[in-house]
Amino acid sequence: MKAGKLTRLALLTALALIIFIVELHFPNLIPLPGVKLGLANIITVYAVYKYSPKEVALIVAARLILGAFFGGNVSALMYSGAGAALCLAGMLLIKKVIPYRYIWLSSVVGAILHNTGQIIVAVLVVGSFAVVSYYPILIISGCIAGAFTGICAQLLLKRDLPEKRSDV
Template structure:
């Protein structure tokens, strides 16, 4: 990997991490575990549409590991990894059919998949279906947050690609 590309990926990782740390300082919107804005995902959605799959995986993996360390939430690493794996898989696949002007929709799908992955991880870790009642709320909040982060990423891409026909 060339130094310029590595520097770009490192900057995106740092930016996502900064956004994550700032978001940690915000009060919870609603007192339900797992519900958050997920503003760092603006960078993820942007990266999905601007970089190769392997490069996006590097950004997200580094962000998840560093975020767990910075927030002292090592157990959250498992939930984040499960959510990110489903989210990235879905978004990388859907990217092939969703054009640039509908990136926000890809983000919504990613948010729903992320919440699904986290819920599956919680069921596996807790060995209980007690988290299932939270799932509909997570899906609704994921659609709202995913729309917002997707629109933000779409605006970033539009600024980065002013001559794009998509």
């Protein structure tokens, strides 16, 4: 990996981490496990459309691990890890069929998959399907949060992509 690229990836990771930590200080309007805006995913969506799958995975993994330690909630790592893995896999898969104007939709799909991963881990951890009753509200909050972060990422990409991508 070239030093220039490494630096850009590191910068994005740092940005995502800062957004993540700032968001931790927001009061949570809907105090249910797994419901949050996930502003750091603006960087994830941006990176999915800007870098290779391997590089995106590096950014997200570094942000998750550092975020868990900085945020002091290491046990949340398995939820966010499973969610992020599923989310990334899904977004990278549908990246090819989603044109640049609909990046927000890909972000919504990512958010839903993220919440799906979290619920699966929660069912395994708690050992009970009681937590599945949270799934509908997670999907709804995921759609809203995903659309919001997706639109932010789309606006960023619009200013950032080379000229040939004028269809954004």
